[in-house]
Amino acid sequence: MKKSLKFTIFFLTIVLFGNFGTNAGNVADSLLSVYKNASSDTSRIKALIDIGNNYRGQNPDSALSYYRKASGLAEKAGSKKFQALAVKNQGIIFDLQHDFDKAREKYLNALEIYSSIPDKDGMAACRFNIGLSYYNQGRYADANALIQQALELYRELKEPAKQAHCYSNLGNIAFQQGNYPQAINSYQEAMKKFEEAGNSNGVADSYNNIGNIYYRQRNFAQAGDCYDKALSKYHESGNTMGVVLCYNNLGLISNDQKAYKKAVDYFQKALEISEKSGNRKEFAICYSNIGMAYYSGKNLNKAIEFFNKALVICEETGDKLKTAVTLGNIAKIYNTLGDSVTNVVEKKKHYSEAIKYALRSDSIAEGIGALHERQQACSNLSASYEGLGDYKTSLRYHILYTTIKDTLVNMETNRLVSDMSAKYESEKKELLIGKLSKEKEFQVAENKKQRILIFSFIAGFIIIAFFLIMIFRQYKQIKKANKLLAEQKHEIEDKNEELNQQNEEIRTQRDEIEVQRDQITKIHREITDSIHYAERIQKAILPQLEENIPLIKDMFIMFKPKDVVSGDFYFMRHIESSNVLVAAAADCTGHGVPGAFMSMLGVTFLNEICLNPEIQHSGEVLDLLRKYIITSLHQTGKFGEQKDGMDISLVAIFIDKRELEFSGANNPLYLIRDNELIEYKGNKMPIGIHDKANQPFASQLIKIQDGDCIYMSSDGFSDQFGGEDGKKYMTKNFKKFLHLIHQKLMDEQRILVEKESIDWRGKNEQIDDQLVMGIRF
Secondary structure: OOOOOOOOOOOOOOOOOOOOOOOHHHHHHHHHHHHHHOOOHHHHHHHHHHHHHHHOOOOHHHHHHHHHHHHHHHHHHOOHHHHHHHHHHHHHHHHHOOOHHHHHHHHHHHHHHHHHOOOHHHHHHHHHHHHHHHHHOOOHHHHHHHHHHHHHHHHHHOOHHHHHHHHHHHHHHHHHOOOHHHHHHHHHHHHHHHHHHOOHHHHHHHHHHHHHHHHHOOOHHHHHHHHHHHHHHHHHHOOHHHHHHHHHHHHHHHHHOOOHHHHHHHHHHHHHHHHHHOOHHHHHHHHHHHHHHHHHOOOHHHHHHHHHHHHHHHHHHOOHHHHHHHHHHHHHHHHHHHHHOOOHHHHHHHHHHHHHHHHHHHHHHHHHOOHHHHHHHHHHHHHHHHHHOOHHHHHHHHHHHHHHHHHHHHHHHHHHHHHHHHHHHHHHHHHHHHHHHHHHHHHHHHHHHHHHHHHHHHHHHHHHHHOHHHHHHHHHHHHHHHHHHHHHHHHHHHHHHHHHHHHHHHHHHHHHHHHHHHHHHHHHHHHHHHHHHHHHHHHHHOOOOOOOOOOOOEEEEEEEOOOOOOOEEEEEEEEOOOOEEEEEEEEEOOOHHHHHHHHHHHHHHHHHHHOOOOOOOHHHHHHHHHHHHHHHOOOOOOOOOOOOOEEEEEEEEEOOOOEEEEEEEEOOEEEEEOOEEEEEOOEOOOEOOOOOOOOOOOOEEEEOOOOOEEEEEOOOOOOOEEOOOOEEOOHHHHHHHHHHHOOOOHHHHHHHHHHHHHHHHOOOOOOOOEEEEEEEO
16 A cells, blocks of 8 residues: 655745734733823824734734724724724734634725725725735635725825835735736836835845745746845845745755755754744744655654654644644654554554544644645545554545545635636637727728828829829839839738638637636536525425414514525424423524534524423523534634634513513514514623633513514624615614514515615625514514
8 A cells, every 4th residue: 555645834935924022911011001191092092003913913802802992982082094093903803813704894994984084095005905805715806906906006105115015915816826927027026116115125025936936837946046035135134034934945945856955954054043033933844844854855753753843833832723734744654654564563553643643633623624634634544544454434534535625626616717707808808909909900001001092193183284294204103103002902911811810719719718618607507506405405494484373473584695505594493392482583603604504503403402391491592502502513712713603582482471581692682562662682692602601691581462573683684784875784773674664564574674675785795694583472
């Protein structure tokens, strides 16, 4: 059994991250003192923003809290510039947390404020940040457009340094799209602007980025030359991290050229500099690269030694992604050792070690949602169990590996569909422009020919009339002119032939594009069919409206997913043994397919809870639901862990007693009685892991009267952007609307709620799933 080992390298060659000082707490204390002693609102706002900046790298949640406080204070003080800055910084935090939709929402809010001042520098910064957010999601066409807009504003402001950063990121976009000539051109423009701004590090970064392109093209000579130039610049500016970066890149080139000793020498140099600077994250990168070089040179024991050193640092620094990658690399080496020996005891020992490391890698990767690392872990586990002869377990992990691989392929397919569509439209426009240009040239030539003919005949008549003696000479001149016209005609015919050939090439290219379009359409149809199948499953799981229940006269549900499947769900179950109706409206984390999975969990768990005779109150239902969610999602509350869960409004209607109990997780209940709307607020905590996860949910008892109407909903309706100003609908308007329509029939209310949603949204995109439930007693 022979297996190939391909390492996952976490070494970065484009972006350099700055250090955050170890005295962050002292700085924060000092800034808090400034805030408390400030004599003006402006000073307090600046202090709050500075505190947020101080926490940004190590405690994003704290930073977000200070930015929100700063934006609120700035809004009250009427300081739009500081308000926009604080809102923009909130977007940066969401970007760091990979919540790109919320990040762009904040950037757009900040852009609106900057535009009202107006502040072109702030407007450019927001467009630049939105572009980077699109880039991080692989939406390269959108990213390119936004960063180009930022570049134009920075040109107006004559800001060479900021123009340089725009060019650098335009180069990164072209690099990711495989358009290497455009990438090199953008990086060279960035280099010119960095030189103009006197930014030596920026020039070095540009050399490094161009080197990356040559490295990707396997042009090691050109790549090495660029890395050497970058290294020289980093030395000049004293940028030790840049020096480490270049030594690592030069080591990678040597490793690819099978000069393993030379590669180790470069990596060792990088390690020595990292040790002097005390940057432990760089230690891990260097150790990992040295381990890779030893493995390539068949020195497996040395490779394990250095990967283990990298692992220790990754675990100490809490870098879960790099920890998962390193564990996977060690597992691969043990699999290789198992393949290389014939002794049964040694073979079993190596495969068992591989399983131990691969299981740890898979657990961490699953916890952080790292699909590539999970795929590699499943591949390692399948190979290890196959080596041990446990083919059943090997097959199970191989199936999981294939499932994850298909998921990644589908994600890449979606990106390719977008890129190919944009490329098709662009090429079609270029072909049309070219054709129109050729037609214009032909028309110019025809006009020129006609003008020459007219002038020639006029000249002939004038000469005949006034100089009869020159007739013979004029005849010769006309003959000469005719010869010239014939040559021009022949030239035009040649051009016509060339145009015909070009038209044929255009038709061929069009046919190729149509074939590619058909292939993409087929893939898109298959993906869409799968999602629609998921929609049928979700609709089958959602409960039907209960009918003929005493005390309840009428009800409606307005359920409008943003995508095909929904992260919102409703629940309704009549427990006949106790004559209790349980109804709920819930909003899960996310929407689309991820949200739908959460909604299916919620419906399943609520059905199970309703069968538990020990549950007597609505708050107990939410307590048990929270416990099930935390257990199912393996939530521990550790820093950086995904906090998936749901917000929910839930009522238990005791029909015999004519009472209902309400409990809520972040969501309220609205009761309209005697033409007055009463709001019952839920607990300020979600169904899921939270710092208040040990606090029970409250149960609020309400006596039911004839004519009472209750309403429960998700936040999708009130958070929808629309109207003349493109603003949110807001909760207060939602309550006014419910009060306006509450006396109408429930089915008519459902139609009016849906119509209000459509009318308010207008041409705007629906931003979230929408769910509204109403019950009349």
